[in-house]
Amino acid sequence: MNQELRTANSSDMVLRLLLLVVLLSGCTSVQTAGNNSFQFARRVVTGEISRAARFVNGQVRHLIGLNRNESSFWYADEVQGRPSIVIHLGEQMVYLFKGGELAGGSPISSGSEGYDTRPGRYSVIEKDIDHKSSIYGDYEDSYGNVIVTNIDNRNVSAPPGTRFEGAKMYYFMRIYGGVGMHQGYLPGYPASHGCIRLPGHMAEKFYYASPPGTPVQVVP
Numbered sequence: 771m772n773q774e775l776r777t778a779n780s781s782d783m784v785l786r787l788l789l790l791v792v793l794l795s796g797c798t799s800v801q802t803a804g805n806n807s808f809q810f811a812r813r814v815v816t817g818e819i820s821r822a823a824r825f826v827n828g829q830v831r832h833l834i835g836l837n838r839n840e841s842s843f844w845y846a847d848e849v850q851g852r853p854s855i856v857i858h859l860g861e862q863m864v865y866l867f868k869g870g871e872l873a874g875g876s877p878i879s880s881g882s883e884g885y886d887t888r889p890g891r892y893s894v895i896e897k898d899i900d901h902k903s904s905i906y907g908d909y910e911d912s913y914g915n916v917i918v919t920n921i922d923n924r925n926v927s928a929p930p931g932t933r934f935e936g937a938k939m940y941y942f943m944r945i946y947g948g949v950g951m952h953q954g955y956l957p958g959y960p961a962s963h964g965c966i967r968l969p970g971h972m973a974e975k976f977y978y979a980s981p982p983g984t985p986v987q988v989v990p
Contacts, residue, residue, distance in 0.1 A: 842972050846873040846979050854985040855894075855976070857951075857966055859887060862959070864951070864966060866979060874979070876972035879956045881949075881964040887988060888964075892945040894984040897977065901942030901952065902935075906963055910935050939965070941977035945986045951976060 841863075846853075851869015858865070859880050866874035881887040909918040909932040917932050928934060939952035947964075953974075954967030961967075968976065 842876045842969065844874040844975055849873040853980050855980060857988045859988065859990055866976060874975065876968050877956055879954065879962055879967040880960045881962050882960045885963045887949065887966060889988045889990050892986045894943045894945060894980050894982050894986060896944040897982060898942045899940065901939040903937040903939060907934055907936040941973040943977060943980060
C-alpha cells in the first residue's frame with residue numbers, strides 16, 4: 771500500500787512539474803508557445819511522439835481544465851501547399867495538412883455503431899454550404915412545428931398533413947455515398963449516421979480550406 775501511495779504521489783508530482791513548465795514557457799512568449807504547440811501536434815500525428823507522451827499531455831490538459839471541444843487548432847492560413855485531410859476515428863480528430871505539413875485539427879463525432887464511418891482513401895467530391903439531409907430529419911406541419919423528430923424517412927412514414935424537413939448539415943463536404951464532413955453536435959463519442967461532425971467554426975475553416983478533389987484518408 772505504501773509503495774502504491776509513493777508511486778501515485780510521484781506521478782502526481784511529475785504531472786505538476788510538467789504543468790509548471792507549460793505555464794512558465796507560456797509566460798515567455800505567446801508566439802513561442804504557439805509554435806511549440808504546432809510542432810508538438812505535428813509530431814504526434816506523424817508518429818514521432820509515442821502514445822505514452824500523448825497520455826501525459828492529456829493529463830496536463832486535464833489539470834489546466836481543457837476539454838476535447840477546446841482541442842482545435844488552426845495554422846492553415848500561415849502554411850502553403852496542397853491540402854489533404856486525415857480523419858482519425860480512434861482519436862475522434864480530423865487533421866488538415868498543407869504541403870505535407872500539419873496545418874489544423876479539430877475534434878469530431880463520427881459514425882456510431884451500426885453506422886460506422888468507413889476507413890479508406892477518398893476525396894472531396896461535393897461541397898454544399900447549406901446542405902440538408904435527404905434521409906434524416908423531422909416531420910413538420912404546415913406551420914413549421916415539429917411533429918415527429920429525428921427520423922429516417924425510409925423507415926418512418928409521414929403523418930397526415932406533415933412534410934419532411936431534412937437535418938441541416940452546414941459546410942457539407944461529401945467524401946463517399948451519403949457521408950461527408952459538416953457542422954454538427956459533438957457529444958464526445960461517435961454518434962452520427964456515418965458523417966463526420968465538426969464544431970461550427972472548424973467546419974467552416976475546413977470547408978474553405980478544402981477545394982473539390984482534396985484527398986481525404988479515414989484511418990481506424
